[in-house]
Amino acid sequence: MKAALFLFIFCLISVLPAAADISPAGEAGTARISDLYSDLESFDVTLFSDQPEENLSLEVLLVRIEGLNEETLGRQVFSAGSFPANTSVMKVGFWNFRNPERGAYALRAKLLAGEKILSEAKYDFVYGSNSASRLQVNDLVPNSQGISIALSPKEASLFDIEYMLVDNSNVAYFTKTEKLSLTSAPDIFSASWGTLLENNKEYTGRVKIQVYSPDKEFISSTENFTARDDAEISDIFKDETGASATVFGRSQVPFEGILIFSVYELEENSKKGTQRLVESSQARVPVLLNNDDETIEVAWSHRLTKGVYRLEIELLGNDGDVIEHRETILESDLSQASNVSAVNNSTSGTEASSGKRIPGFSAAASISGLAAIFIYLRKQS
Incomplete structure (x- = not known):
């Protein structure tokens, strides 16, 4: 008879949707449970207060219903924290059942201020139903x-x-x-x-x-x-004067990394293909979040002369770990002579604009002065 009664109740619950029964307790205007949900993996309880509240706690019980009996399977108590007025706050918890049994279950929640019950609620659900x-x-x-x-x-x-x-x-x-x-x-x-x-x-x-x-x-x-923290190098530019890399953020952890640019000259005559480090430069990456991007540029201390170079770029993360490593080839057509000539031309241009006299300036000024004096004396006579 009891087995038949339990089967009837279980079938009845199985065809009905899970439902929450919320019964506020205490005075109106105090913090209360406004909604709740549970299954055998996790639960959530939504709290609401018309006025600021502090030092509240939340007690949650998971019970299994067998006919007219209830078995408590889990209990959690944690601080509900403070409540700003007119704001909903959700608390989430988790269950850990490896071999759950089919049947009817209920989540019972109480919002407490010390020993006083401010609000309580119940959520019924079924696990393993035929629906x-x-x-x-x-x-x-x-x-x-x-x-x-x-x-x-x-x-x-x-x-x-x-x-x-x-x-x-x-x-x-x-x-x-x-x-x-x-x-x-x-x-x-x-x-x-x-x-x-x-x-x-x-x-x-x-x-x-x-x-x-x-x-x-x-x-x-x-x-x-x-x-x-995570980011990636999305674009690279390089020539004999410097290089740049665009860094793209891929995380909501603020990315505060470093880019290291290293240039190696490839020794053409070397049988083993040895490489000589020409220059290494590093630059800090501005703080990036997900979908942010920044382009970071570095300039070589001198122009790279004619030859083939390997450019290595490393992106380091917040902890100094290598997030990404990229390599590419850089080829320069600038000869040693043209490089020296470019430097000399630059120096000459600097001297010309640094305040040196232009030839003939003093003579022109003297002639203009004498002409002005002559005109003045002629008017006087």
Whole structure:
């Protein structure tokens, strides 16, 4: 009889959409739970306050429902932090179940100020029901630039996607795209992080999808990643006077790297093809974020004479590690004699403009002065 009753309840829950039951407690105007969601991988609780709040805590329980009995599978308590007035704050947590059992589950959440319950809520859901989801998550890839998810439709669907950057239990960045659609072919949906990341720090990328009809349905997926500074050399220019490289940012970790330009002369007569370092120069790259670019230029201390050179460019990251290494050939047609002549011409031009007298200037000035005196004396007479 009990088995039949449990089977009836389980089937009834399986055909009903997951739902949240929110029952605020305490006085009106205090902080409260405004929304919550859970599956067996992760959960989120949205908090709201009409006035600033501090020193609050959030208690979350995951329970498994078996007939009229409940078994507590997990409990988490963490600080809810401070609340600015009229602002929603989302807290995220994660479960770790290797072999979950099919059945009915519930998330119970309490917002506490000390021992006082300000608000409590419950979210019921079913794991492993026979009702198949209308969308399937094929892959999820978060990285230092943003997050991408590959979805396949089992039937035409209209849905929203929430993208979250999670730092411990805090949502460091949140963005939402509404009224997306899939009809028959798989597709990839992406979002860029709109906040700065810390180098070598671990974050979690989380996506929550809401399908509209025939019943409201949620799907979530999470994946961890470590934020890294990253950039690439997108363009190079070089000649006998200098070189330049354009650096393109590929991360929301502020990139503060260095470019090193090294020129090696290729010894034509050497049997072993040895190379002689002619010059090496380095320059700091201005701070870059994702999709930013800067062109950095260096000038050689002297023009490269006729010959073939190997130009080596290394891009170093924030930690001094080599992000990218590029090599190219530089050929100069400038002979030793023309190089010396160019230097001499430059020196002569400098002397001409440095204030030396132009021949004939003193004589012309003297003649003009005598003519003026003669005209003046003639008028007097």
